[in-house]
Amino acid sequence: MRLIQPVIPSPVTELHIGHGLLQSDLLSLCKKFGSKIAVVVDASIKDLFGAPLAQKLNAKLFTVPSGEEAKTLASCNKLIDQLFEEGFGKTSLLIAIGGGATTDAVGFVASIYMRGISLLLIPTTLLGMVDAAIGGKTALDTSFGKNLLGTTYHPKAVLIDLDILKTLPPKEVQNGMAEVIKMGLIFDPAILGATKEKQIELAIHAKIATIEKDPTEKGLRRILNFGHTIGHALEKISDYRLRHGEAVAIGSLAAAHLSMQLGFLPEQEFKKIEKLYPPFSLPSNYTRDKLFETMRHDKKAIDGAIRFVLIDRIGHALEFDGAYCRAVTKEELLPTLDWLEKCSK
């Protein structure tokens, strides 16, 4: 037996955050990464962002369906055919502009097109900025569930134009804030007291720090799943009518309550956390049985054991000997579910 060990250079992604970036830096940035440019935009913001950008860059414009519909192999196949038809090749640059679903899907296409072409992400939702566009995960859905397919593929650059935030409806911002607050609870308490723009920047830096420290998700990076054990399950139970941000908000509150219940988090810390979140409602078809059933089948579960990321103070997730999560029994979780159901409006 011999080992094959190609030493592959680690990826580098440029992160640009600022105001008016879509107006200023972009052109020079793009020329560096590709000779021929394709702009791919979420169909619902084609006129708002896609067309002006394509015109500015003298690029071809393509659309993908809005939201999760973009995240299928069939939808990717269609985009791929269009790109080949227009002669895009190895030295081309793909720019994705849209929310997390768009950057997930276009990132996937870039990762397999001629075994990988240059990619630039321009997230246009808060959730996209602080979460989906950071970390190099691409994702597609199958009929068996969300995000079950994907690649790890690092874009050449991520461009976060804070001016885009002003175009977002408040509900959209609210949807992204749950991930921002999460980063404050598990990693950097400074996030919680900062101004909105500073919060976003700190949340992004916090996510980058966890990724750089644990790129293969064997330990620390798992803290990013805080709030997602119950959060993902609620999303699924609601058949994705509950938005990701709302689900993570409920899941984070529950994880904080559980942290207190298990004796890790002081009560006065939990009281502070409770105030960070708006009132919430559990999905109308929620039942405890459905919740447990769904959590047991989540890909984060191991051999059916439900695992939670827990905190012992605001800004600090518990290490649990490097696992950064802990198996929780049904009995341990019951008091938290009692509380959660009582709080639901």
Add this chain to the structure above:
Amino acid sequence: MRLIQPVIPSPVTELHIGHGLLQSDLLSLCKKFGSKIAVVVDASIKDLFGAPLAQKLNAKLFTVPSGEEAKTLASCNKLIDQLFEEGFGKTSLLIAIGGGATTDAVGFVASIYMRGISLLLIPTTLLGMVDAAIGGKTALDTSFGKNLLGTTYHPKAVLIDLDILKTLPPKEVQNGMAEVIKMGLIFDPAILGATKEKQIELAIHAKIATIEKDPTEKGLRRILNFGHTIGHALEKISDYRLRHGEAVAIGSLAAAHLSMQLGFLPEQEFKKIEKLYPPFSLPSNYTRDKLFETMRHDKKAIDGAIRFVLIDRIGHALEFDGAYCRAVTKEELLPTLDWLEKCSK
């Protein structure tokens, strides 16, 4: 601007070469890499190799269409659905058994299934053993051409059971020998004088050496394209009726002739090379215009310039300042085409 730089550990692939490996080592090898095993086999060798292997490993058996038909997104989608249906997950192992098309397609599926699950390749053709299964490239075809989609994904192990060679028809072995001889011409002259089994082993080690020295294909790894400039074009012109091995044989002869013609390769070396290959026929619909047109559109061409890997002696490709290939004009190529057409039976 800040940089995101996750340090990703380089991949390690175990290479096992020997006799009777399918009978001996396999079971223990597999248990190390996954808790639940799926065997995916080329439909045409399901009974010969797939079923016995699945039974031995107590694994589920799946088939993919024989040959290139497996290499489409639609075919992969079907396999993916079957795998989810049977509950394969993050800690499962996918074993691909078949020729290069099978390992290319199943490798692709493994690379995107839950963002990558463990993969073991068992090539059953000579071409698969010495070329397709080595180096971590996966590939799918589109209606625009062969191998236009893919990922770079390193299997946990490649298992080469030399006993399988005995099951192959001579034409199949011939098809693989072109890549073996190629490795002798560009890298290791010892390959050419060795026994068949030693040749195979040396050719594999030669390919591994080029990959380890140039994992991102920026230089040395390009020598693997020796014989492929004309080879790929002939395959395409023939609409893939000409087999890859036959095409590479003709392409290698042409590249050697060109190396002599341009004054790099001594004539007596070329004469030796000529004797390594059986007589050949150009595709019936071959014309010079078609050849040039196809070569210009190949993904190895840069801005329409046709590039050749050239040698200055048996076992040594020319470096050309680290490019390991050289642009060749139509005029430079004409004497070689005269010769090639004259030789064609």
